[in-house]
Amino acid sequence: MARQTQTKSASKKKKASKMKTTKKKASSAQSKKKATPKPAPKLGLSNELLLQMHRLMVKSRALEERLIKIYKTGEAFFWIGGPGEEAYGVPLGLLANKGQGPKHDYFHLHYRCTPTMVALGMPMIDSIRLIMNRSTDTSTGGRNFSNHYCYPEWNVVPVGSPIEVQYQMAIGTAHVQKRHKAGAVTIVTGGDAGSAEGDFASCLVWASRPANPLPILITVQNNGWGISTDYDGQHGETSITDRGKAFNMRTRVINGNDPIESYIALQEEMEYIRKEQKPVLLEAKVSRLYGHSSASGANFVQNEDCCINMFEERLMRAGLLTEDDASQIKAEYEAEARAAQEQVRLEPSPQKETLWDHVYTDGENGDWRKF
Amino acid sequence: MANMAQAIRMALHFGETKLEVKDVFGQDTGPPLGGVFTATQGVECAWNTPLDERGIVGMALGIGLTGERCVAEIQFADYIFNTIDLLKIAGNTLWTSHGNYPMPIVLMTPVGAGIRGSVYHSHSFDAWATRLPGWKVVIPSNPLDAYGLMLSAIEDPNPVMFLKPKALLRVRGEELIPGEPDDEKKLKSMIDAPLGDRSKWKPKWPKVEDYRVEIGKGKIVHEGTDATVVTYGRHVLMCKDVAEKYAQKGKSIEVIDLRSLYPYDWQMIKSSIQKTGRVLFVNEDTEVTNFAEHLVYRCTQELFYELMARPRVLAAKNLPGIGLPAELEENTVPQKRDIERELDELLAEIP
Ligand SMILES: Cc1ncc(C[n+]2csc(CCOP(=O)(O)OP(=O)(O)O)c2C)c(N)n1
Numbered sequence: 001m002a003r004q005t006q007t008k009s010a011s012k013k014k015k016a017s018k019m020k021t022t023k024k025k026a027s028s029a030q031s032k033k034k035a036t037p038k039p040a041p042k043l044g045l046s047n048e049l050l051l052q053m054h055r056l057m058v059k060s061r062a063l064e065e066r067l068i069k070i071y072k073t074g075e076a077f078f079w080i081g082g083p084g085e086e087a088y089g090v091p092l093g094l095l096a097n098k099g100q101g102p103k104h105d106y107f108h109l110h111y112r113c114t115p116t117m118v119a120l121g122m123p124m125i126d127s128i129r130l131i132m133n134r135s136t137d138t139s140t141g142g143r144n145f146s147n148h149y150c151y152p153e154w155n156v157v158p159v160g161s162p163i164e165v166q167y168q169m170a171i172g173t174a175h176v177q178k179r180h181k182a183g184a185v186t187i188v189t190g191g192d193a194g195s196a197e198g199d200f201a202s203c204l205v206w207a208s209r210p211a212n213p214l215p216i217l218i219t220v221q222n223n224g225w226g227i228s229t230d231y232d233g234q235h236g237e238t239s240i241t242d243r244g245k246a247f248n249m250r251t252r253v254i255n256g257n258d259p260i261e262s263y264i265a266l267q268e269e270m271e272y273i274r275k276e277q278k279p280v281l282l283e284a285k286v287s288r289l290y291g292h293s294s295a296s297g298a299n300f301v302q303n304e305d306c307c308i309n310m311f312e313e314r315l316m317r318a319g320l321l322t323e324d325d326a327s328q329i330k331a332e333y334e335a336e337a338r339a340a341q342e343q344v345r346l347e348p349s350p351q352k353e354t355l356w357d358h359v360y361t362d363g364e365n366g367d368w369r370k371f
Numbered sequence: 372m373a374n375m376a377q378a379i380r381m382a383l384h385f386g387e388t389k390l391e392v393k394d395v396f397g398q399d400t401g402p403p404l405g406g407v408f409t410a411t412q413g414v415e416c417a418w419n420t421p422l423d424e425r426g427i428v429g430m431a432l433g434i435g436l437t438g439e440r441c442v443a444e445i446q447f448a449d450y451i452f453n454t455i456d457l458l459k460i461a462g463n464t465l466w467t468s469h470g471n472y473p474m475p476i477v478l479m480t481p482v483g484a485g486i487r488g489s490v491y492h493s494h495s496f497d498a499w500a501t502r503l504p505g506w507k508v509v510i511p512s513n514p515l516d517a518y519g520l521m522l523s524a525i526e527d528p529n530p531v532m533f534l535k536p537k538a539l540l541r542v543r544g545e546e547l548i549p550g551e552p553d554d555e556k557k558l559k560s561m562i563d564a565p566l567g568d569r570s571k572w573k574p575k576w577p578k579v580e581d582y583r584v585e586i587g588k589g590k591i592v593h594e595g596t597d598a599t600v601v602t603y604g605r606h607v608l609m610c611k612d613v614a615e616k617y618a619q620k621g622k623s624i625e626v627i628d629l630r631s632l633y634p635y636d637w638q639m640i641k642s643s644i645q646k647t648g649r650v651l652f653v654n655e656d657t658e659v660t661n662f663a664e665h666l667v668y669r670c671t672q673e674l675f676y677e678l679m680a681r682p683r684v685l686a687a688k689n690l691p692g693i694g695l696p697a698e699l700e701e702n703t704v705p706q707k708r709d710i711e712r713e714l715d716e717l718l719a720e721i722p
């Protein structure tokens with residue numbers, strides 16, 4: 001399966017060059033933004049923000065690469081995650097109105113959103129507890145796959161495995177947010193192939209009803225693949241966002257390998273949604289750097305763009321980062337991830353006595369043997 | 372006396388004024404219709420959704436994730452099947468999130484045959500519903516229970532499926548809902564929407580009071596000592612009629628209205644069977660992997676040596692559909708004559 005994924009990736013060069021065209025368009029959008037004042041907006045955003053995004057991207061990558069190692073050394077059953085999607089995921093997390101309840105943004109994420117979680121502030125160790133199925137895992141109590149995050153304190157609702165159902169649930173949180181009139185947004189993420197599911201279409205229908213348009217940022221992280229099925233294997237539409245046009249929905253395609261373009265675009269679209277209380281359909285073209293999951297080998301794919309390398313080159317050219325800085329930051333996060341794994345190794349796994357916990361709330365019995 | 376549709380309406384009104392229900396929604400649940408069975412008529416927070424069952428359940432799940440209360444409707448249980456993976460999610464959200472996210476939603480849907488509903492307006496969902504761990508499943512057999520179960524369902528912090536036996540929605544009860552006017556004509560004039568233009572109509576709600584039927588508790592609707600019949604929904608009425616007929620023949624049949632399918636009132640079933648030694652389970656879902664088979668299994672495990680006869684299940688034939696003509700429907704789903712036949716055998720069996 002791994003080999004198959006590799007060869008298919010090779011045939012994808014065409015798409016990568018398409019991506020570059022999008023990038024050109026994006027840089028013109030950036031130059032329009034140049035009016036933003038201090039400090040030295042060489043790259044369209046403040047230096048501080050650029051360096052913060054860079055650190056978070058590296059942190060997220062170091063974490064994912066640690067998760068893959070954990071899987072490969074037999075300390076986890078399965079890995080799936082988001083290495084290659086940092087340039088898009090990090091700004092998404094940074095731009096959120098973070099908090100609990102309908103006055104804050106809701107996240108209906110899929111399994112490639114470690115970058116967003118890291119940007120929201122998730123400690124590395126949480127993700128390691130999850131993949132190693134420890135009872136200390138606060139997302140699932142050690143019950144579920146890697147990257148199936150859940151953080152009620154940040155409105156990150158449980159990530160599930162069934163593709164696309166999150167688009168169906170997102171309409172509900174958005175509906176409630178609208179009632180609370182705090183300008184909060186529901187953010188839903190998913191992959192390109194998943195947009196074939198009816199739930200994606202449902203989301204477009206419900207979000208755009210003139211009777212009650214909803215404040216949802218409907219996003220697609222398009223890595224050009226659905227496991228081994230390539231983009232042309234299912235998409236007759238020129239762009240996934242074209243489907244939004246039929247619903248009179250504002251749409252946008254961005255180069256999700258560019259953190260600056262992603263940040264600026266997401267900021268604009270989120271502001272629009274907060275203000276107008278209407279949906280936006282946004283597609284971010286991203287890379288898939290380690291294949292689909294551990295089921296396809298989780299090996300590094302050479303022929304896809306690496307957003308961190310590209311961003312570091314730009315930061316270096318702008319004099320904001322040196323090679324030494326970059327390797328130091330990387331080493332720092334790798335060490336943090338390694339230390340976290342060592343700690344997690346010592347933590348307990350869930351025990352059979354807890355099997356029936358949380359079938360119902362407040363410890364109510366769900367076992368028919370005890371009715 | 373209110374009928375079941377009116378009782379549900381009054382419960383939803385109580386829910387939106389006293390129990391913080393913010394949304395009641397489904398296909399045609401809002402004005403002007405108020406539901407194809409009028410169960411949401413006049414409810415202020417009721418609105419019409421797109422014709423999209425998955426969207427309806429997804430909307431409910433999203434609202435549930437925020438902690439707000441809602442009651443969603445699937446117009447007919449026949450059309451709930453394409454939502455089943457979302458129903459699984461409703462049931463597993465608390466468990467997979469290790470207690471982080473309760474799912475306090477109510478989903479109601481009309482079930483069962485008995486109105487000449489043909490192939491696609493006669494499905495049952497009770498057996499399917501009991502295969503969705505994490506849900507509670509209730510099914511009333513009369514307006515007062517419908518009222519009391521709905522209020523309990525709304526307040527329950529877990530997902531509750533409220534199955535409405537569609538053949539009973541127009542049937543009046545024998546007991547008044549607390550606060551309901553005695554005169555049914557008066558009730559009708561207060562809460563039934565007029566024919567024709569309804570754009571200016573508003574219901575005048577009676578001051579209905581809080582009344583709960585605890586989820587998980589059955590009710591003995593006919594006491595007896597010779598055999599136990601465990602049933603729910605529309606078949607409660609049939610089984611009760613049969614029990615009354617048998618009483619005249621000197622046979623004493625105990626009828627239990629289960630009311631909740633999950634969690635179910637095992638203690639009530641158990642003590643009744645310990646008294647009678649004979650049990651028949653009756654419902655109208657298809658007979659293979661029927662919910663009653665689980666109950667029979669449990670009887671054989673826990674009460675084997677107290678049984679005086681083989682426990683029996685009377686359910687609908689395992690057919691792909693229910694044919695429209697009376698001849699077909701009545702030979703598919705259990706009728707009184709079938710209940711009598713099974714009871715006769717049950718009572719005649721000598722251990
Ligand atoms: C409903 C459903 N069908 C199939 C699967 C198996 N599956 C997991 S990921 C995946 C491909 C998803 O592709 P895409 O939506 O592009 O997201 P990506 O993994 O590329 O980020 C499939 C088919 C699933 N999890 N859920």
Ligand SMILES: [Mg+2]
Pocket residue numbers: 191192193221222223224225226227
């Ligand atoms: Mg994909």
